Amino acid sequence: MITPAAAGSKAGNRATAERWALLLESAGHTVSVVTEYHGAPCDAFIALHAWRSVGAVRRFRQCWPGKPLIVALTGTDIYRHQHEFPDETLYSMAEADVLIGLHEQVARDIPGRFAAKLVTLFQSADQPEAGSLPDPARAPTGFQVCVIGHLREEKDSLRAAYAARLLPDDSRIQILCAGKPHNGTWQRMAEQEMQQNPRFRWLGELDKHETRHLMAQSQLMVISSIMEGGANVVSEACRAGLPVIASDIPGNIGLLGAGYPGYFPVRDERALADLLYRAEQSADFLARLKAEVSQLAGRFEPEKERASLEQALELARQRCAMGV
Structure with missing residues (x-):
């Protein structure tokens, strides 16, 4: 999994990557979170940010053309970069076997040809401990x-x-x-x-x-x-x-x-x-x-986010197998 945010960063992309890694590991997967990708072998590749991760997406497709690729769309991907940098952003979106959108209206705001490979995932949060609820x-x-x-x-x-x-x-x-x-x-x-x-x-x-x-x-x-x-x-x-x-x-x-x-x-x-x-x-x-x-x-809930990640992986595998 690649994220543009370095380890130790409090940026949202880093928090998402680390949370997804823990959720996927709890489901039995082995996950490496990186900020640069040089073609290392893997069974599936998840890129956070279509535009910022385009170099890694290109390299993965060149090195492993038949393996599942998932691209998670950020707000700037959807509402800025696909318009300002369409070649790079739409390339990542087109090459992905599955796109992850983080809210229910993403399908309205990306090209219609990508709708079939969009999975909606709600980011989770832990339940606050007793005594820490708003009062x-x-x-x-x-x-x-x-x-x-x-x-x-x-x-x-x-x-x-x-x-x-x-x-x-x-x-x-x-x-x-x-x-x-x-x-x-x-x-x-x-x-x-x-x-x-x-x-x-x-x-x-x-x-x-x-x-x-x-x-x-x-x-x-x-x-x-x-x-x-x-x-x-x-x-x-x-x-x-x-x-x-x-x-x-x-x-x-x-x-x-x-x-x-x-x-x-x-x-x-x-x-x-x-x-x-x-x-x-x-x-x-x-x-x-x-x-x-x-x-x-x-x-x-974290369990629902993990299920959505598993759904995205399975759909990516299926689409790869079908050559879609």
């Missing part, structure tokens, strides 16, 4: 809203902070943002926002335990991305019963469902501020969001 009474002060993910353009990471500026004076909402800045510009933006916005705190990059603690002390999570392939943090929120307010992009709707009541238009901080205030002021609305995410929790 509003545990928040130190106010109404705590968390934003979790690397600070970058695709995540629109400061939109919740901008929305918080528009809240009424009686609101007790505080935005806590956790994530590594993509570059110096994003770091400066986060630091400046902290200086100017008393409702906003940037916590920097947190480890897994610290992130779970942040979620446990939050009443709400905001996913403000402008593009997502299917964010694992949504899975984590649902498994923890943490209500979510999300941008109305396919990557969120494909996880939470079209009828989920917590969407706002992309980049619309006014609409986001209205939803945040409603969640703070209306116990019924907050309870409805919590009930919705709790009802979805079952689709993000």
Whole structure:
């Protein structure tokens, strides 16, 4: 399995690769996770990211043309790179025996000729341990809203902070943002926002335990991305019963469902501020969001993710055998 993210990285691709390796090993497979591929023999090859892994895909096809190839599509593959870099991205998609999509609406957003080899896989999250579930009474002060993910353009990471500026004076909402800045510009933006916005705190990059603690002390999570392939943090929120307010992009709707009541238009901080205030002021609305995410929790169980990986491997084997 190849991922562009190096060992030790907290990038989503690395977390996915390591989780998939553990799930596949628990099913009896032997898995090597690499960041470069030089043609080593294997029974099947999984590439995370169609565009970034195109070199490895080419090499695998040259060295092992008759063996199963699975390509997992990221949000940037689907919503950016297949349009900006069509030759490389569509090559990987075409060469794959199976494509993995991480939300239910991926089929709408890739070329129709690939639909027959698409497997939908929901990324899983562990059930939080007893005593670490969200509990509003545990928040130190106010109404705590968390934003979790690397600070970058695709995540629109400061939109919740901008929305918080528009809240009424009686609101007790505080935005806590956790994530590594993509570059110096994003770091400066986060630091400046902290200086100017008393409702906003940037916590920097947190480890897994610290992130779970942040979620446990939050009443709400905001996913403000402008593009997502299917964010694992949504899975984590649902498994923890943490209500979510999300941008109305396919990557969120494909996880939470079209009828989920917590969407706002992309980049619309006014609409986001209205939803945040409603969640703070209306116990019924907050309870409805919590009930919705709790009802979805079952689709993000590790056993189901492992079954989807096994399904992808079996379909890839079948398509190879048939010469499809």
